[in-house]
Amino acid sequence: MIWQIDLSVLSLVVICAFATIMVKDLLSAAIIFGAYSFLMCLLWTEMGAVDVAFTEASVGAGVSTILFIAAAYQTTRIVKARRRGRLSSKIIGLGAAVVMGLVLLAAEAHFPGFGDPGSPASLHLSPYYITHTLADTAVPNMVTSVLADYRGFDTMFETAVIFTAGLAVIAILRRVKQADRCELPEPVAISKGYEDTIIRFVSRQLVPFMQLFALYVVAHGHHSPGGGFQGGVILGASFILLAISYDLNLVISRMSEKTNIMLGNIGVLIYAGIGFLCLLLGANFLDYSVLSKILPATDNIMARSHGMLGIEIGVAIAVMAIVIAIYLNLSSHGKLDKGL
Amino acid sequence: MEYLISHYNYWIYILLMMVGLYAMLAKNNLVKKVIGMSIFQTAIILFYVSISAKRDATIPIIAHGHGHDTAHAVVEAAHYANPLPHVLMLTAIVVSVGTLGVALAICLAIHRRYNTLEEDEIQEQLQ
Numbered sequence: 001m002i003w004q005i006d007l008s009v010l011s012l013v014v015i016c017a018f019a020t021i022m023v024k025d026l027l028s029a030a031i032i033f034g035a036y037s038f039l040m041c042l043l044w045t046e047m048g049a050v051d052v053a054f055t056e057a058s059v060g061a062g063v064s065t066i067l068f069i070a071a072a073y074q075t076t077r078i079v080k081a082r083r084r085g086r087l088s089s090k091i092i093g094l095g096a097a098v099v100m101g102l103v104l105l106a107a108e109a110h111f112p113g114f115g116d117p118g119s120p121a122s123l124h125l126s127p128y129y130i131t132h133t134l135a136d137t138a139v140p141n142m143v144t145s146v147l148a149d150y151r152g153f154d155t156m157f158e159t160a161v162i163f164t165a166g167l168a169v170i171a172i173l174r175r176v177k178q179a180d181r182c183e184l185p186e187p188v189a190i191s192k193g194y195e196d197t198i199i200r201f202v203s204r205q206l207v208p209f210m211q212l213f214a215l216y217v218v219a220h221g222h223h224s225p226g227g228g229f230q231g232g233v234i235l236g237a238s239f240i241l242l243a244i245s246y247d248l249n250l251v252i253s254r255m256s257e258k259t260n261i262m263l264g265n266i267g268v269l270i271y272a273g274i275g276f277l278c279l280l281l282g283a284n285f286l287d288y289s290v291l292s293k294i295l296p297a298t299d300n301i302m303a304r305s306h307g308m309l310g311i312e313i314g315v316a317i318a319v320m321a322i323v324i325a326i327y328l329n330l331s332s333h334g335k336l337d338k339g340l
Numbered sequence: 341m342e343y344l345i346s347h348y349n350y351w352i353y354i355l356l357m358m359v360g361l362y363a364m365l366a367k368n369n370l371v372k373k374v375i376g377m378s379i380f381q382t383a384i385i386l387f388y389v390s391i392s393a394k395r396d397a398t399i400p401i402i403a404h405g406h407g408h409d410t411a412h413a414v415v416e417a418a419h420y421a422n423p424l425p426h427v428l429m430l431t432a433i434v435v436s437v438g439t440l441g442v443a444l445a446i447c448l449a450i451h452r453r454y455n456t457l458e459e460d461e462i463q464e465q466l467q
Contacts, residue, residue: 001393003345010352017359017379026371033375040382047393048400048421052385055433063437064378071371071444075451080458082368093366097358104354113346115395117418122394126424127417130400134415140402142423143430151427158431165438172445224401229434319434326441333448 001115005046013039026077030068037061050225051143054217058233063323066240070331073340137304139222147227148308152286155311156271159318163268166322170261173334203245210238218316222305228312232267232319239320240327247338248328257328257336260321267318271311278307286311349390356383370450370457374443381436385429392422400426 016036020029037060044053082089112119129146139145147155214234221227243251275286283290288307289300298306331340360383363376400423402415447457454462 001395003348007348010349014352014355014359017356020375020379021359021363021367021372026369029372029375033378036379037382040386043386044389047389048397049389049392049426049429050399050401052389052426052429052433055430059433059437060382064440067437067440067444068371068375071447074448075371075457079369079372080461082458082460084460089366089368093362093364096365097362100361101354101358104357105351108347108350108354111347111350113343114349114390115393116346117394117397119391121391121425122417122422126422129423130417130420131415134402142400142402142420143426146423146427147430155427155431158435161435162438165435165442168442169445172442172449225399229430233434233437322438326438326445330441330444330448333452 001047003114006043009039009043009046013043024079026072026075026079027069029079030065030072033068034061034065037064051141051227051230054225054230055233058230058237062237063233063240063327066237066244066327067330070327070340074330074333136301137308138301139305139308141222141224143225144221144227144308144312148311149286149288149304152275152311155315156275156286159268159271159315162322163264163318166264166325169326169329173329174336175334200245203241207238207242210241211235214238214316218312219309221312222308228315229319231312232316233323235316235320236323236327239324243327243331244340247340248332248336249338251324251328252336255324257325260325260328262321264318264321264325267314267316267321270314270317274307274310274314350387353383353387353390356380356386368459370447370459371444374440374447377443378436378440381432385432388425388429392425394418394421397421 013036016032016039020032020036023029023032037056041053041056041061044050044056129142129150133139133142133145137145137149139149211234214231216231217226217234218228218231221231239251239255274288274291277294278287278290279285281290281293286307288304290303291307292298292300292303295303295306328336332338357380360376360378360380363379364373367373367376397418397420400420402420450462451457454465456462456465
């Protein structure tokens, strides 16, 4: 940590945050928010949280920005000023923010200094993870071993939460029947009927490399930053790139809605299934060491490593399917026709 | 000066949280409120990540840690950043894209019904 870099990036982050809130155009707000996310991920790399930065780069700066743009395209990009109660809402908002800020400032005086190795958060549980991960699981990336092994239960339900979010988006937006299409005015097109050969060619060439990289990120998550969540989001992003540069039909012809929801199910089931497999083999839920009984040529330690790989693959499949499902529904207003 | 360097980051996170809370309360546009929520989330994530940072520590990946013959390698907790907050925040970021999707879906559904995203116009139509 170098506090000079830290401070300069932090001040850029604050400028971006203010700009996103101030700007009167939702499309600009989305783009500035993407820049904000990229600066955040720079900051996290600098603080040593490489896995978090990787996730933010793919999720926050990539997919979130696209989701905001899709929402702005489907609704309106103009932000109108409030017609009445303008002053009172500003006063209430400002008052609440200032009160919260003052309370937090008062509490902040007792916090341990930035980068203090003796801070309470770093003293009790995490030294065990740091010193035992190699001996227990043969996985050098502690974030992966904590994510998939020591706190595997937690991650399983996080995956279930993402799956539920995808179901909720489909339940809210999806309209199957023709009669349901109400008389909405056509959205103001950002680029209607605009087909660029260069963009199409380049994105088409890019997709296989993105997917290969995503598979590498999933498979190599034990030794380098990455893992199921990041790999899954990149896989989903490769499909979104196709959907943006062509249209939704191309993606749906390769990954139909049914396949997509099935894959989301399968991903969560792989995770839970490995857990139940451990139960069946006579150990605790998600205790991968017992998998050495059925995996050839592995001892208890390597079995934990392989078990982690298995659940990472499940996470990647589920996250990919859900990211695609959310984008498909948001960008076409639930009609799954042409999209952006 | 020492106190300033070790605490300035908390002040900035508090500032970011205030920006997020203000946007959630005072902004008229629903998508702006969602952006405010995302800023609030990232401020909290930033706070957790900064708790995990340690002076003179490296990223939480053990160097040369391949295979079995590395059991003798001395691993000291003070040399590596705290991995636990990283894990919690990593999943929080991925869940945040799920909640963002749901929030935007609700915004789209509201726009479908009321043909506006502005809070006061929706209120007028409700009355």
